[in-house]
Amino acid sequence: MFDDLDYSQPYASARSPVMGSSMVACSxxxxxxxGLDMLRKGGNAVDAAIAAAMVLTVVEPTGCGIGSDAFAIVWDGSKLQGLNASGRAPQAWTPEFFxxxxxMPQRGWPAVTVPGAVSAWVELSERYGKLPFASxxxxxxxxxxxGYQVTP
Structure with missing residues (x-):
């Protein structure tokens, strides 16, 4: 079935391909x-994505963090749903302020929005998740x- 796949590894951080019924892919x-652990505990793809994103904030904070924004497209079983959790404007950002x-300001505090990643995780978990958010x-x-072993 998979005989035609090329398993050569051109990169130093090569990982072997793994076949299975569920998959979580991230950096x-x-x-x-x-994410896979959440699937094993009976969670769904949303639970897996949230758990993976949370771990990435710890082990790869320069690529994913609680100070970031989040966007999601989720199939709810009958139609696509979208979530835009990009940074909200601070309360002081009134038309008079600008x-x-x-x-728009390019530097300093007026250029900073309120991060949306954590609110996205909570919203997605409440709407579509199966496992308790704390888990x-x-x-x-x-x-x-x-701690954890730092990867290359």
Whole structure:
């Protein structure tokens, strides 16, 4: 069935292909493992994605973090649903605050929005998740508390 696949590994951080009925793919193996663990516990793809994203904030904070935004497209069983959790504007951002400015600020505190990643995780978990939200955070908390082997 898979005889025609090329298993050569041109990169130094080669990982062997694994076949199975469920899959979680991300840039860091510990995050992928956290997602798979959620599937094994009876969770769904949303639970797996949230757990993986939480672990990535610990083990790969430059690529994914709680200070980031999040966007999701989810199939709810009957139609596609979208979630835009991009940074919200701070309460002080009124039209008067920007009066006389020709463009959005590029530097300093006025250029910073409120991160949306955590609110996205909560919203997605409440709407579509099967597992308790706290259980999704357990792998990330464990790595933050106990440490982990840094990958290349």
């Amino acid at each position: 860091q193996p510990l995050a992928a493992q956290a 009066a006389g400015q020709s463009k 999704l955070a357990e792998p990330a908390i464990g790595y933050a508390r106990d």
